Amino acid sequence: MSDTDSFIDEVTEEVRRDRLFALMKRYGWIAIVLVVLLVGGAAWNEYRKAEARATAQALGDALLGALDQGSPEERVAALETVPAETAGQKAVTAMLEAAEQANAGDPTAAHATLMQVSEMADVPQVYRDLATFKALAIAGGAMTPAERRAGYEALAAPGAAMRLLAEEQIALTYVEEGDTAAAVEVLERIRADAEVTSGLRQRVTQLMVALGEDPNAGQAPAASE
Incomplete structure (x- = not known):
């Protein structure tokens, strides 16, 4: 078997x-x-x-x-030849170019370059907002405080990455116009925001003091022991 x-x-x-x-x-x-x-x-x-x-x-x-390169003008010329391919690369290169244009004493060109970045639909919104923020700052006297305020208000929408920084600039436009009450109202709103950083809160507080306001005026006194 x-x-x-x-x-x-x-x-x-x-x-x-x-x-x-x-x-x-x-x-x-x-x-x-x-x-x-x-x-x-x-x-x-x-x-x-x-x-x-x-x-x-x-x-x-x-x-x-x-x-x-040695001078801002030379740096601008060199940046224009950088072979950026993707939208992100083009945006970064353009923002560097705008900074050098501003250093070269040409804020108009810098503003135009930054606005081009802000209009790139295929670039993340945070970079477009940053370009707009810088463009408004560079514009200076070429735009009235009210015009710049309108631009910053678009950046101060709820959920926007640069919301509080834009609010700070809005307050400064009111200061330029001599509207202290409106400026202080915006500054108070920034100080009360849960997302405000310590550095921004300090700047806001200093500005309120410079405007003759007591930042602690509306706070309740501390309880005694």
Whole structure:
């Protein structure tokens, strides 16, 4: 019986082996294709990462080289030749260019460059807001306080990244117009905001003091021991 059992086992194993080989011949190409796809996908992913790193490094080198020029005018000219490809790269390059245009004594060109960034639909909103904020600051006397206030009010919408900084600038436009009451109202609103930073609260407090207001006038006195 043992020889018979052994023979049956051998035959069964041989049948299994033949079936396995038959399945591999029939469907083995699928496994090979899957392996090729996995290896190829991993290789392509690494290639894309390496290419992105190389592109970012090349952009950084180009920007540093442009900013290393001697005069603001030379830096502006060099920044204009930086090969920015993506919208984000173009936005960063343009904001650096605007800063150098302002340093070169050309606020009009700087304002125009920043406004171009603010209108880039494919750039994240936070960068567009930053460009608008800088453009309004650079505009200076080219815009009336009321015109700049309207621009800052658009940046002070609920949830906006630069909301409180825009509110601070709104208060300053009221100061320019001599409307102390309106300025203090805005400053009080900033101080009471839960998201105000310590630095901004300090600046607001100092401005209120400069305007002749007591920042602690409306606070209840501390309870005595």
